[in-house]
Amino acid sequence: MRLNIAVLPGDGIGPEVTNQAIKALKAIAMEFDHTFTFTYAPVGAIAIDQTGNPLPEETLDVCETTDAILFGAIGDPKYDNDPSAKVRPEQGLLRLRKSLGLYANIRPVKAYDTLIDKSPLKKHIIKGTDISIYRELTGGIYFGKKHLSDDGNVASDLCEYSREEIERIAHLAFKAAQSRKHKVTLVDKANVLESSRLWRKVVTEVATNYKDVELDFLFVDNAAMQMILNPKQFDVILTENMFGDIISDEASVIGGSIGLLASASVGDKYAMFEPIHGSFPQAKGKGIANPIASILSAAMLLDHFNLHTEANLIRIAVEKSLKLHITTQDINTKHDNVTTEKVGDFIEDYI
Amino acid sequence: MRLNIAVLPGDGIGPEVTNQAIKALKAIAMEFDHTFTFTYAPVGAIAIDQTGNPLPEETLDVCETTDAILFGAIGDPKYDNDPSAKVRPEQGLLRLRKSLGLYANIRPVKAYDTLIDKSPLKKHIIKGTDISIYRELTGGIYFGKKHLSDDGNVASDLCEYSREEIERIAHLAFKAAQSRKHKVTLVDKANVLESSRLWRKVVTEVATNYKDVELDFLFVDNAAMQMILNPKQFDVILTENMFGDIISDEASVIGGSIGLLASASVGDKYAMFEPIHGSFPQAKGKGIANPIASILSAAMLLDHFNLHTEANLIRIAVEKSLKLHITTQDINTKHDNVTTEKVGDFIEDYI
Ligand SMILES: CC(C)[C@H](C(=O)O)[C@@H](O)C(=O)O
Ligand SMILES: CC(C)[C@H](C(=O)O)[C@@H](O)C(=O)O
Numbered sequence: 001m002r003l004n005i006a007v008l009p010g011d012g013i014g015p016e017v018t019n020q021a022i023k024a025l026k027a028i029a030m031e032f033d034h035t036f037t038f039t040y041a042p043v044g045a046i047a048i049d050q051t052g053n054p055l056p057e058e059t060l061d062v063c064e065t066t067d068a069i070l071f072g073a074i075g076d077p078k079y080d081n082d083p084s085a086k087v088r089p090e091q092g093l094l095r096l097r098k099s100l101g102l103y104a105n106i107r108p109v110k111a112y113d114t115l116i117d118k119s120p121l122k123k124h125i126i127k128g129t130d131i132s133i134y135r136e137l138t139g140g141i142y143f144g145k146k147h148l149s150d151d152g153n154v155a156s157d158l159c160e161y162s163r164e165e166i167e168r169i170a171h172l173a174f175k176a177a178q179s180r181k182h183k184v185t186l187v188d189k190a191n192v193l194e195s196s197r198l199w200r201k202v203v204t205e206v207a208t209n210y211k212d213v214e215l216d217f218l219f220v221d222n223a224a225m226q227m228i229l230n231p232k233q234f235d236v237i238l239t240e241n242m243f244g245d246i247i248s249d250e251a252s253v254i255g256g257s258i259g260l261l262a263s264a265s266v267g268d269k270y271a272m273f274e275p276i277h278g279s280f281p282q283a284k285g286k287g288i289a290n291p292i293a294s295i296l297s298a299a300m301l302l303d304h305f306n307l308h309t310e311a312n313l314i315r316i317a318v319e320k321s322l323k324l325h326i327t328t329q330d331i332n333t334k335h336d337n338v339t340t341e342k343v344g345d346f347i348e349d350y351i
Numbered sequence: 352m353r354l355n356i357a358v359l360p361g362d363g364i365g366p367e368v369t370n371q372a373i374k375a376l377k378a379i380a381m382e383f384d385h386t387f388t389f390t391y392a393p394v395g396a397i398a399i400d401q402t403g404n405p406l407p408e409e410t411l412d413v414c415e416t417t418d419a420i421l422f423g424a425i426g427d428p429k430y431d432n433d434p435s436a437k438v439r440p441e442q443g444l445l446r447l448r449k450s451l452g453l454y455a456n457i458r459p460v461k462a463y464d465t466l467i468d469k470s471p472l473k474k475h476i477i478k479g480t481d482i483s484i485y486r487e488l489t490g491g492i493y494f495g496k497k498h499l500s501d502d503g504n505v506a507s508d509l510c511e512y513s514r515e516e517i518e519r520i521a522h523l524a525f526k527a528a529q530s531r532k533h534k535v536t537l538v539d540k541a542n543v544l545e546s547s548r549l550w551r552k553v554v555t556e557v558a559t560n561y562k563d564v565e566l567d568f569l570f571v572d573n574a575a576m577q578m579i580l581n582p583k584q585f586d587v588i589l590t591e592n593m594f595g596d597i598i599s600d601e602a603s604v605i606g607g608s609i610g611l612l613a614s615a616s617v618g619d620k621y622a623m624f625e626p627i628h629g630s631f632p633q634a635k636g637k638g639i640a641n642p643i644a645s646i647l648s649a650a651m652l653l654d655h656f657n658l659h660t661e662a663n664l665i666r667i668a669v670e671k672s673l674k675l676h677i678t679t680q681d682i683n684t685k686h687d688n689v690t691t692e693k694v695g696d697f698i699e700d701y702i
Contacts, residue, residue: 080542081551081568090542120476120579141492141510146545153514155549159492160507189593191431191441194497198506200432217432221600222629228471228579228604242540246597249572253579278573 002035003305006066008059008096010044011089012279013289013340014072020291020344021070021298024317027351028302028310039066043096044089044279045076054092060099063270068301069100071274072294077281089279098138101267104169106176106300107133107248107276108262109231114322115256118331121228126254129231132180133251134173135244137265139165140195142241161195161240166202172266173238174210181235183214187223187243199240220247227251252276257331259290262297264304271304273297287339290328292318295347317350353386354656357417359410359447361395362440363630364640364691365423371642371695372421372649375668378702379653379661390417394447395440395630396427405443411450414621419652420451422625423645428632440630449489452618455520457527457651458484458599458627459613460582465673466607469682472579477605480582483531484602485524486595488616490516491546493592512546512591517553523617524589525561532586534565538574538594550591571598578602603627608682610641613648615655622655624648638690641679643669646698668701 007022009015022038029036041059048054063069074093079085096102109131116123144158177184186203188196200217207215218226220243226233227247231254239247252258261276275293283289295318302311321327325334326346332338358373360366373389380387392410399405414420422444430439447453460482467474495509528535537554539547551568558566569577571594577584578598582605590598603609612627626644634640646669653662672678676685677697683689 075542081555084552088542094543120472120581122471122473125471142543144507148545148549152549152552154511155545156495156509156511157544157546158507158509160505163504189596191426191439192445192493193508194499194506195508198499198503201435201503204432221596224575224597224601225604225609228601230471243597245540245572246575246594250575250579250601253576258576 001305001307003068004037004039004066005301006062006069007038007040008043008069009040009072010074010279011046011076012073012281012284014044014074014279016285016287016340017275017289017291017294018070018072020340020347021294023344023348024295024314024351025298027348028313031313031351032310043092044074045079047092048087048089052087054087054089055095060096063096063100068304069270069272070298070301071272073275073277073279075279075281094142096272097265098143100270100272101138102265102270102272103136103138103165104172104266105135105137105244106264106266107135109133109248109251109254111254112256112260112319112322114319115260115331118256118333120253126231129254131231131234131237131251132176133237133244133248134169134176134239135248136165136169136240140241159193159195159242161198163198163202166199167206170203170206170238173236174206174213177213177236178210182212183216183235185234185237186215186217187220187237187239187247188217189220190217191219195240203238223247224250248276257290258293259328259330260292260296262293262300264297264300266304271301273301287341288328289340290330291340291344292327295344313351314347317347320350321346352656352658354419355388355390355417356652357413357420358389358391359394359414359420359422360391361423361425361630362397362427363424363632363635365395365425365630367636367638367691368626368640368642368645369421369423371691371698372645374695374699375646375665375702376649378699379665382664382702383661394443395425396430398443399438399440403438405438405440406446411447414447414451419655420621420623421649421652422623424626424628424630426630426632445493447623448616449494451621451623452489453616453621453623454487454489454516455523455617456486456488456595457615457617458486460484460599460602460605462605463607463611463670463673465670466682469607469684471604476580477582480605482582482585482588482602483527484588484595484599485520485527485590486599487516487520487591491592510544510546510593512549514549514553517550518557521554521557521589524587525557525564528564528587529561533563534567534586536585536588537566537568538571538588538590538598539568540571541568542570546591554589574598575601599627608641609644610679610681611643611647613644613651615648615651617655622652624652638692639679639681640691641681642691642695643678646695664702665698668698671701672697
């Protein structure tokens with residue numbers, strides 16, 4: 001198979017982890033006789049530095065003309081504490097999601113047996129956890145109208161959802177549940193928010209098309225608690241943009257490290273694959289960033305093109321590295337100085 | 352001291368847990384020669400059933416003419432899955448907060464040594480945790496304009512904050528930090544939300560008045576993760592309404608059970624004290640509801656009137672009950688059938 005892949009390494013540790021994912025993909029191409037080409041493009045703080053724009057036109061063009069996008073990470077602390085900055089790295093990511101219509105962010109959360117002792121949660125709580133989070137990604141308070149009064153003393157953000165926005169991701173979530181444990185949990189705040197009540201109504205309607213899937217509801221505050229008390233109760237979690245952001249980062253501790261969690265952002269036309277961790281600027285260039293989330297994002301990319309054997313080989317290589325403790329320090333209990341690069345090398349060689 | 356206390360038991364397990372708090376308060380009054388009078392008023396689903404209104408005028412009157420309010424819980428599942436219900440129990444609580452100007456919800460989170468093994472989190476993670484969460488309670492997306500299009504296909508909620516709303520609670524949080532570990536962590540989503548950027552700006556300004564307090568910032572997704580990875584890093588957490596709702600429920604697992612967490616909601620004129628757990632309708636009338644959160648809310652009420660010796664006696668009685676395993680089943684590892692009533696009796700007798 002020929003695949004033309006856009007590579008957007010972004011900021012902080014983005015480039016170093018993405019490099020390891022590319023090494024894995026190149027090894028797969030060699031092993032299975034595929035042709036993968038990689039086209040690099042800037043996004044985020046680095047794109048602001050180069051062009052003044054966190055998502056330059058050319059980068060968007062590259063994304064629109066390739067088969068899939070491999071994304072690194074975005075964000076730079078120099079923008080975070082400057083409330084008056086007009087241009088910010090995150091806008092690059094948000095515009096990319098919106099422009100490409102990547103409305104569903106899919107985040108698998110699994111407890112790895114080899115890492116189970118690394119989690120702050122007790123073993124019996126997390127053992128066997130296998131959740132797939134479907135987070136809506138192009139609507140809600142992220143994209144609603146923002147306003148700052150002229151005197152700078154009143155600020156607002158609008159959380160808005162339409163029936164269509166809810167329906168399309170709901171269908172994806174129910175379909176996913178059909179090949180899993182047949183359960184969808186909608187996380188919302190329907191006792192307070194009008195938009196949540198629309199979610200509850202539309203999702204209940206969509207559910208009638210999937211009689212083999214059980215639907216239940218959880219208020220987001222309770223969900224944040226249940227995720228720690230009893231994560232095994234979940235199969236597919238469906239939720240809106242902001243709640244999904246919070247709940248999925250929280251859920252990442254189940255896997256032992258956020259450095260392990262990959263995600264796919266898909267729409268009707270395009271698909272992007274990215275680790276859920278951020279740009280982690282303090283770790284940049286130190287060789288301590290965990291490349292596994294990025295490498296597993298590459299596996300999700302292969303799955304997207306039905307290259308399941310290839311994707312699974314990557315996953316087997318990753319599990320092997322975990323078992324042999326060839327891992328970065330965030331999850332390494334035996335040795336201390338396995339670098340980002342060395343983890344990537346091992347996985348490349350194994351493939 | 353004479354105190355006139357409004358009692359709003361509300362729905363579900365609200366009445367049964369509130370009863371135990373009143374028993375504790377009566378025992379305190381007897382022991383210390385105070386005169387506490389209690390005026391009951393309906394709120395929530397029960398008030399809808401009686402009057403059609405989740406917050407009847409008379410209830411509000413009672414609250415405005417008493418010295419403090421003891422609140423139970425609110426909510427009934429018959430309203431949760433009915434997106435078209437025009438009147439809902441939660442409106443009673445939200446209107447009460449708004450009408451009385453209870454803008455700061457203070458939620459202490461502590462790991463009890465006697466309960467440390469009950470938590471889903473590992474002992475070394477939580478031991479020594481002592482956090483005070485300051486959640487803004489009368490602004491944000493809870494109270495912003497709500498909208499549902501005529502065809503019912505588009506719904507929205509506005510998250511709005513003004514400088515004043517942020518300033519007043521920020522001052523309370525910094526003052527609290529001064530008599531604690533001198534650290535305030537602002538939880539926001541300033542990389543996405545305009546309202547969060549205003550929070551960051553205003554809180555940074557307020558901080559200049561408290562040079563002995565360190566201020567740091569955390570994005571809410573990261574905060575949801577840090578709360579589990581390393582809760583000991585926190586002293587005072589300051590945050591807006593919705594994020595506070597999520598983060599504080601999440602934090603409740605640190606204490607071993609949400610059935611232990613009390614809260615105070617204060618404004619410039621009124622103060623209300625309530626457990627952070629909900630109405631837990633499945634448990635209603637079964638004698639299994641944990642009354643400790645409500646009893647500790649009564650202790651916070653006494654603190655509010657500088658009756659610290661009295662408040663501490665309640666806390667000592669609670670710790671004694673925990674040590675002797677005279678607790679409801681949610682936190683009981685030894686015996687099984689200590690009822691809500693029995694826990695209340697023990698604490699009353701001890702006092
Ligand atoms: C960087 C930020 C804008 C982004 C988000 O909030 O969506 C990130 O936290 C994520 O989850 O991908
Ligand atoms: C019942 C509900 C409206 C309420 C809230 O979200 O504020 C509750 O969860 C709380 O935290 O007191």
